[in-house]
Amino acid sequence: MTWRAGVLLLVGALSLPVWPAPLVGVALMTGAVLLLCAVDWALAAPLHAVTATRDGDRSVRLGGTATITLRLTNTASRTLRAQVRDAWVPSAGAVGDVPPQRVTRVAPGGTAVLPSRLTPTRRGDRPAVALAVRSLGPLGLAFRQWAGRPATPPWTLRVLPRFDSRRHLPEKLSRLRVIDGTQVTRGRGQGTEFDTLREYVVGDDVRSIDWRASARRSDVLVRTWRPERDRRLVCVLDTGRTSAVRVGDEPRLDTSIDAALLLTALAARAGDRVDLLAADIAVRATVTGNGRSNLLNRLVTAVASLQPALVETDFGLVVGEVLRRERQRSLVVIFTALEAGALGAGLLPVLPRLAARHRVVVAAAHDPVLTSLATAAPARPADAYAAAAAWRALDERTRVRAALARHGVTVVDAPADRLAPVVADTYLRLKAQGRL
Template sequence: MLPVPTRRLALVAALAAAVVLALDVDRRLLLVDGVLLVLAAVDWALAPRPDRVAVERDLPGVLALGGRGEVVWHLDNPLGRPLRVALADDLAPSLRPRTRRIRVRIPRRGRAEGRTTIHPARRGRFELGRVTLRVEGPLGLAARQRRVPCPGLLRVFPPFRSRDEAELRINKARILEVGLRSAQGRGGGTEFDQLREYSVDDEFRRIDWSATARAGRAIVRTYRAERNQTVLLLLDNGRVMAGRVDDVPRVEHAMDAVMMMTAVATRLGDRCGLVAFDRRVQRVVGPAQSRTQLARVTEAMYELEPQLAESDYAGAFAETLARFRRRAMLVILTDLVEQAVGESLLPALPLIVRNHLVVVAGVADPDVVGWAASSPRDASGAYRKTAAVRALEERRRTVARLRGLGAHVVDAPPGQLAPRLADTYLAVKATGRL
């Protein structure tokens, strides 16, 4: 247990020294120092042990990256006199706390609390351990200091930036679905829904002549998009996903797309799952249609950090096919870099395009597009424009090669990747290609 002089002791010593020096009497200075030292020792001896103070920490539990939360420390004093206590918490710098230190006065046999706000700048799991308590003596000249246990857990999840876009698409799909009997609904899809009376908006070919003969009036067959189909999201967690677009790692854009696809697919009656991989498969969430699937997928992703190595697509595809044999829409979220795609993804793609509908999605860098369209004014600008034009041309070749092997490709700028991917899914459902 560490004895610590307080600011009050330092202030008293400084004032005493100033007075004695003004009187020009050195012996008095020594006497004052001795008295202060004795008083500080007595004060330290009378100071309660820090572990006598009960401390608890309230945390949000779960926060979204970039969100705000509050940390509250509760301190209980079991003694019959008030205490002055300072607390320092080992909050990670990436949580960006407003403060990590508080000073409180706890009434006798009472409770006090301190607060701070946090604004996480990094995803992941934060396990909080000990806090440092400093309890002052009754004179305020010395204090006892000790680190005491105060366990806590904070999880910072990826933000669901496209939540509103997801709700718009879910609502639109439900309105258009024949099951909701939209006034203009024509009953698209491939799964039989119901028989109903013919209206002027119905297609003539949908008339069910047997039902018409029985009812004595025109009856049509209506269809809806099939349900309980499978969507598997394959999240590349390798080197190419560590690059930043709009000052956000590519993997963060991909995670937003994963969450939007999971929300849309499960709410519209399909089963959605996740496979996250780099050199090996890191996370697997089996396809499900439950209301909790979005939470399960998000929890599986929140600790992932891109590995600085090439991803093993062949291994990931082989494990995916071994686990899930049912035909599915496989959505591969990666970066459409020619070298990485050409060396790893393209050779492995034939493993899955034969029996599955494959979509490859990546986020485009608007800065590169801007540099390619710029009018350079110096040599540096010219080199940058040349490199950007070359990068875009390589990206176009990559997209063409992927499509040539039978994959659908979504290449969209930040903020549009998730909505464009969801639109592709809805188009596939509407045409019955899955």
Template sequence: MKSFFRKYYTDLFLNKRLFIGLGACVTLFVFSFFMPFLGDLPYFFFGVLLILLCVDLLLLYCTEKAVFLRREIPERLSNGDDNELKIYLENFYAFEVKIGIIDEIPFQFQKRDLWFSTSLAARENKTISYQLKPTKRGEYEFGQTRLYVQSPIGLINRRFNIGVYKTVPVYPSFLKLRQYELLAVSNRLTEIGLKKIRRIGHSMEFDQVKNYVAGDDYRTINWKATARKGDLMVNSYTDEKAQHIYCVIDKSRAMKMPFEGLSLLDYAINASLILSSVALVKEDKAGLITIAEKTGSIVPADRKPTQLNRIMEVLYKEKTRYLETDMEALYMSVRSTLKQRSLVVFFTNFESMSALERQLPFLKRIAKFHLLLVVFFENTTLKALSQEPAADVEGIYIKTIAEKFAYEKKVMVKELAKHGILSLLTAPQDLTVNVVNEYLALKARQRI
């Protein structure tokens, strides 16, 4: 009895069409008191409605295997990217049905209106695709998918609860990572905004002697090979390889500031992952250090095929802390881990000149042994305020303060350059392209 109750009641939902029919019946019964000529018409109408309701129940509950659903979720989601999910549907009824779908997505997305409507003919199948964009790393739990099936009569809906609860991890942006990897391998990085860097001279690693083609540097002509072969031959050089590239990520409270749904830490993590990938494609060695009030994770530089997965697994778990960065701990970690001159890309943020001055002594000490690139962020909100025209006295005050902070960021760049430290001031959304551009430029100029 209990299973019967669950089968025929808990998954049964009355449709708007049934309430309209009942309303029409009530109206006819009311009018029949004042209009005797209506006779048995209200009873006839009510009887027809009951018959249609019974037929509708029989149609919807005549078979157990009525519809088939399969939800296709990736094994992991990419943070900050649009991830595609699919719902595959198949109708086993002998008639066309209308279907409403509620997919129970994780609470982190804060979407309570995810509703899909479709119709399926008899034995027809269909795939519904939609996209989700997570903005935090971690574990996301998907619930069940609920189908509301309606027959051509349309008086009631039958609900199907399909699927099981599934936990899916959200990793740093590996979708963009694949895009950068493919373009780096095919030397098409300019398609996503990366610049072509003019080389000054060439590296000292000889590659091969090849035929001259238009555009080759005439200074690389190999005259002895030209004399032997009778055609112009040039020496070909390749980039120096196996250079150490370390991404150092600040996890302190300065990196918790949000921009467009992602924190600065998430932007830094995504950029670090892609920079490491491009460095490995260029046959350099990529490493990682995270730092907050104490040293976090350390991944020594390497170029093994599994190195990128190691870095991704470490970055997946990193979270912002609520204390300031211990720069002395960072300096000691760099000195003990980096055994040769390396490119150290330090992702951090300074909101005031005093914050930079506290860290500057340790940055100078790191720059004595390694090529240090300090990457910090523009406050795009303040920049937009500084460019808006002021309408009143309060607007003038806000605009002046915003311009002061924006100017202070530029002063920080000059202060770092004065001490021989490279710096990159960038908007969060442009971080990845600008960092990879800077790495390729330093490599082209043989700074590392």
């Protein structure tokens, strides 16, 4: 029964003082209300005759808004008066155009269109949880509501990474064009792909002189080189325990994904092949660089559902997978954390195997909280202990960077909001120097 049945009974109770036998009055009024409720319930449209379907967006970027439409079709011979509650997981940010308390009327054979706007607050897959439909009688005194009727139409909205670092792409592409020599202002990178011959000028490396061409032209000619194209790049995302730490306003994994997307977009424009591997104690996602035209879309879709796992990353597994998949010398960029506990016992023992075959870059976003704790003046005794802990953590990071550098590893240690452009600059610098 609905609240209207209670109100009807309360109104009838106001007439009890005029009844000669109040108990008889209560019984008669209660019976009348129950009879009306039974009749109203019987006249409500049966829920087995109601079907539900969905259509709308399948994916949306984090921070964007998607529209999912629920369609209720009434195949019964009675008008459906329904209250509908379409439940999603809280992080989906669902807001229906029709409030659950509002009554939606659907004529026999008709269809009600109920759109919902979703503004997700987290990356990943956001499924519809349950659909509840309450069929009201014509008087609004009683309703039918059966669990599982109509069946909840399945729907999952994939929330893609925000990719805020896209704004840096035009500037990085401009630098890439300079390196590749497609602009008038050409960079003189020490590449290994022959470009053209030109006359020798003071300051040119004598090792670049082409003696045969010089003899034919009776002039001194030097070879010009361009940075290599069709190189290989492997982005490795550490999805272990350290990737769950919040750095700034988001988990470290989200910062790493954003940097990997910018690096992938830049390398794909440079003509390089990009592969991606995400792993902790198991491989969570892989993307190969085949089909460069849709590489970025495939990579965005693959990493959208990645979530940190509260386990220590097995870097032996990671290095083994990279060595097994990449036979050709490649640039391997490992997005992880500069923590002595994670890298000292995990990555450093297996790093020589990886560095012997590939050029390795370790990219990590440092926590601004550590810097603020270490530089702030202690206002109370507890602050001094926090500052000491911060200094110790920063000192451990310095030792980890030094240990990685001894193996010939390039270390990128930048704030979370600068990690993506700094990693892209490192890639461009290595490419200009012909070190890929």
